[in-house]
Amino acid sequence: QKEVEQNSGPLSVPEGAIASLNCTYSDRGSQSFFWYRQYSGKSPELIMSIYSNGDKEDGRFTAQLNKASQYVSLLIRDSQPSDSATYLCAVNPPPAGTALIFGKGTTLSVSS
Amino acid sequence: ETGVTQTPRHLVMGMTNKKSLKCEQHLGHNAMYWYKQSAKKPLELMFVYSLEERVENNSVPSRFSPECPNSSHLFLHLHTLQPEDSALYLCASSQDRPGGSWVTDTQYFGPGTRLTVL
Numbered sequence: 559q560k561e562v563e564q565n566s567g568p569l570s571v572p573e574g575a576i577a578s579l580n581c582t583y584s585d586r587g588s589q590s591f592f593w594y595r596q597y598s599g600k601s602p603e604l605i606m607s608i609y610s611n612g613d614k615e616d617g618r619f620t621a622q623l624n625k626a627s628q629y630v631s632l633l634i635r636d637s638q639p640s641d642s643a644t645y646l647c648a649v650n651p652p653p654a655g656t657a658l659i660f661g662k663g664t665t666l667s668v669s670s
Numbered sequence: 671e672t673g674v675t676q677t678p679r680h681l682v683m684g685m686t687n688k689k690s691l692k693c694e695q696h697l698g699h700n701a702m703y704w705y706k707q708s709a710k711k712p713l714e715l716m717f718v719y720s721l722e723e724r725v726e727n728n729s730v731p732s733r734f735s736p737e738c739p740n741s742s743h744l745f746l747h748l749h750t751l752q753p754e755d756s757a758l759y760l761c762a763s764s765q766d767r768p769g770g771s772w773v774t775d776t777q778y779f780g781p782g783t784r785l786t787v788l
Contacts, residue, residue, distance in 0.1 A: 592776060592777075594779075599784075600781070600782075601758075601760055601779040601780060601781050601782045602713075602760075602779050603779070604776050604777075604778070607776055646712075646713070648777075657703060657715050657718050657777075658715075658777055659715075660712050660713040661712060662711070662712040663712065
């Protein structure tokens with residue numbers, strides 16, 4: 559069974575702090591990894607995609623991928639109350655063209 | 671219209687009704703998806719259409735019937751639903767790359783249809 563695991567939270571951080579969200583996946587052959595943000599009652603929206611080991615930065619967001627450990631994370635610097643949402647980790651396992659597998663999501667709460 | 675659109679945004683139906691959900695993507699993608707999202711549960715993939723052919727059907731009850739007339743449109747026909755089918759139904763699209771590429775492009779989601787079955 560192909561699985562994507564996330565801590566459901568809630569993860570609570572004060573405004574301005576760094577929020578660290580973690581995700582592990584079971585299929586070692588997975589090649590594509592995505593982080594989506596979902597506000598309550600809304601549909602998921604893409605924040606980051608990452609395909610290679612290492613870090614990828616986009617504004618206040620940094621995605622980190624370690625394929626050997628089957629681990630992908632999302633760091634949010636200078637957290638804002640508007641970052642409060644559920645963050646979904648999604649993984650594309652082989653074979654090619656397979657639909658994404660989503661984790662249950664981590665709920666982040668940023669307090670002002 | 672841009673992106674992925676879904677209609678209706680909200681739907682209330684009885685167990686004996688027949689209704690359809692519509693999804694349209696304006697991104698030139700060739701793959702479309704139906705997901706179900708219930709409270710406190712992860713996104714559940716229901717159906718995948720790639721190049722207008724259904725490539726995945728995750729043991730979805732027959733009371734859900736998908737239709738993909740072309741690469742831009744996707745329907746989900748509903749009949750004799752149960753109260754436990756109440757959920758947010760999300761449509762997504764992506765550019766699928768047949769031929770062995772490992773890289774799958776991003777899935778873009780529509781706003782969803784909030785379905786309530788009475």
